[in-house]
Amino acid sequence: MLSAGVLVLLSGCAVKSPExxxxxxxxxxxxxxxATPQGRAGVDRDWIGRFGDSRLKGLVNEAMQNNRDLQAxxxxxxxxxxxxxxxxxxxxxxxxxxxxxxxxxxxxxxFPFGGGALTERYGTSLDVSWEVDLWGRVRAGQAADVAxxxxxxxxLKAAQTSLAAQIAKAWFALxxxxxxxxxxxxxxxxxxxTAEAIGDRFERALEREGGTASKYRLSQVDVASAxxxxxxxxxxxxxxxxxxxxxxxxYPAGTDLSRSGLPSLPGYPxxxxxxxxxxxxxxxxxxxxxxxxxxxxxxxxxLAVFPSLTLNGSLGTTTTSLKEVLDSGFGVWSYGGTVSQSxxxxxxxRAEQKGREADERAALAKLQQTVLTAFGEVEQSLxxxxxxxxRVEASSEAATLAAEAAASAAEDYAGGTGDVLTLLAAQDxxxxxxxxxxxxxxLRLDNRINLHLALGGDFKVx
Numbered sequence: 001m002l003s004a005g006v007l008v009l010l011s012g013c014a015v016k017s018p019e020x021x022x023x024x025x026x027x028x029x030x031x032x033x034x035a036t037p038q039g040r041a042g043v044d045r046d047w048i049g050r051f052g053d054s055r056l057k058g059l060v061n062e063a064m065q066n067n068r069d070l071q072a073x074x075x076x077x078x079x080x081x082x083x084x085x086x087x088x089x090x091x092x093x094x095x096x097x098x099x100x101x102x103x104x105x106x107x108x109x110x111f112p113f114g115g116g117a118l119t120e121r122y123g124t125s126l127d128v129s130w131e132v133d134l135w136g137r138v139r140a141g142q143a144a145d146v147a148x149x150x151x152x153x154x155x156l157k158a159a160q161t162s163l164a165a166q167i168a169k170a171w172f173a174l175x176x177x178x179x180x181x182x183x184x185x186x187x188x189x190x191x192x193x194t195a196e197a198i199g200d201r202f203e204r205a206l207e208r209e210g211g212t213a214s215k216y217r218l219s220q221v222d223v224a225s226a227x228x229x230x231x232x233x234x235x236x237x238x239x240x241x242x243x244x245x246x247x248x249x250x251y252p253a254g255t256d257l258s259r260s261g262l263p264s265l266p267g268y269p270x271x272x273x274x275x276x277x278x279x280x281x282x283x284x285x286x287x288x289x290x291x292x293x294x295x296x297x298x299x300x301x302x303l304a305v306f307p308s309l310t311l312n313g314s315l316g317t318t319t320t321s322l323k324e325v326l327d328s329g330f331g332v333w334s335y336g337g338t339v340s341q342s343x344x345x346x347x348x349x350r351a352e353q354k355g356r357e358a359d360e361r362a363a364l365a366k367l368q369q370t371v372l373t374a375f376g377e378v379e380q381s382l383x384x385x386x387x388x389x390x391r392v393e394a395s396s397e398a399a400t401l402a403a404e405a406a407a408s409a410a411e412d413y414a415g416g417t418g419d420v421l422t423l424l425a426a427q428d429x430x431x432x433x434x435x436x437x438x439x440x441x442x443l444r445l446d447n448r449i450n451l452h453l454a455l456g457g458d459f460k461v462x
Contacts, residue, residue: 020292021291026275026278029274029375030274032274047449048060052264060163066248066249067247070159073152073156074156076152084142084145087146097126098124100122100125101121122319123332124326127314128313131310134309136299137304137306141297144294146293147293151290155286158281166247169449171244172445173243174244174257175262176261177234178237178258179262180438181230181237182261184226185230188223194219194424197413215420215421218421219424242254262441265441277378290363290367291363291366298356298359300356301353307340310339311336312334316333317331377453378454381447382451388447392440396437399433405426406426409426
């Protein structure tokens with residue numbers, strides 16, 4: 001979101017970026033991921049589109065334009081770019097023009113009848129000064145500012161990807177609530193039909209066929225619980241709708257965005273190599289840029305003890321008549337130079353250097369921890385992917401068996417050979433296992449997003 005004008009200004013100031021210092025952490029990268037044998041190069045850069053939902057892509061596009069937090073991040077990038085430009089201007093000559101005028105009267109005491117002299121003076125000037133960056137101190141500070149600008153840019157990219165992930169997770173949460181509401185409505189209907197059947201047998205005093213008061217009360221409890229579950233999921237759906245609207249920059253009115261369920265799980269993304277992660281994840285790249293910038297800050301402090309040379313020049317006119325102020329015949333000029341050297345600073349320069357060295361060590365530790373955290377997130381997502389797949393498979397089997405058991409229990413009860421408690425228990429397992437399967441499917445989709453983020457994959461929408 002950097003404006004083209006800012007980029008042009010930066011390029012015009014001969015901005016130089018600090019060299020990469022990623023080698024400080026690259027040696028710790030393993031040859032391949034421990035949680036999976038995959039080591040294919042590349043990363044999925046279209047993961048939002050892989051879910052096959054144009055409405056989700058539209059929401060992400062809208063958020064890129066309207067999310068206020070993202071706009072604030074973009075302005076921080078612009079501010080850092082401006083700071084880098086200002087820093088670069090320090091190595092260029094500075095010029096200023098001026099026009100002066102004065103009138104002065106001097107009284108002479110003791111002269112008869114008073115007396116004095118009236119003096120007028122006018123002048124123009126063009127003043128030029130230039131602090132020669134003999135040792136590279138100014139350039140070191142400029143390079144540090146450029147590194148901070150680059151770090152802010154990487155953080156903006158990370159914020160964009162994170163926002164896309166938040167919207168996708170919220171969208172999948174909406175899909176889950178839609179499916180859960182449908183399941184809850186079906187469960188309520190089942191509970192009501194069962195309670196009606198038991199109540200009918202209770203009214204006819206068919207105790208041997210499950211028509212007792214206690215079993216009728218149990219069926220009514222299940223009906224009430226089913227109503228509570230339905231209300232719970234309806235409330236969660238309303239909350240998710242408003243969360244999505246806030247993320248995309250809309251007023252949270254609870255607009256009905258979709259009644260669809262969860263999408264199918266897309267294909268597995270290429271995991272790549274651990275060493276490639278160092279060049280993909282924007283948080284790692286931002287931390288590396290700050291580490292590189294801190295090294296330039298140390299260099300800047302080290303060079304501050306050397307003498308500085310400033311060249312000065314002036315060209316203009318000076319006259320006692322305003323009409324002659326632009327006459328070159330009254331021209332004046334001067335040039336010179338100043339060499340200054342700090343001698344006694346009370347230990348300030350040395351303390352500043354030590355402080356910046358501490359900042360550099362802190363930046364290195366931050367980079368190392370960021371890299372370690374990134375490796376951990378990838379490994380955790382890969383492991384979670386494996387076991388979530390197993391859980392979904394087992395839960396799917398359980399839901400199928402529970403549905404078959406509930407159907408058999410209903411047939412037995414209708415035929416007069418089944419027990420009402422068995423029927424209620426079978427229905428409870430059918431309902432709970434179906435709900436659990438939906439939740440696991442959503443968790444697996446969320447983990448897929450986590451894996452994309454951990455791998456540093458960018459999003460691309462059309």
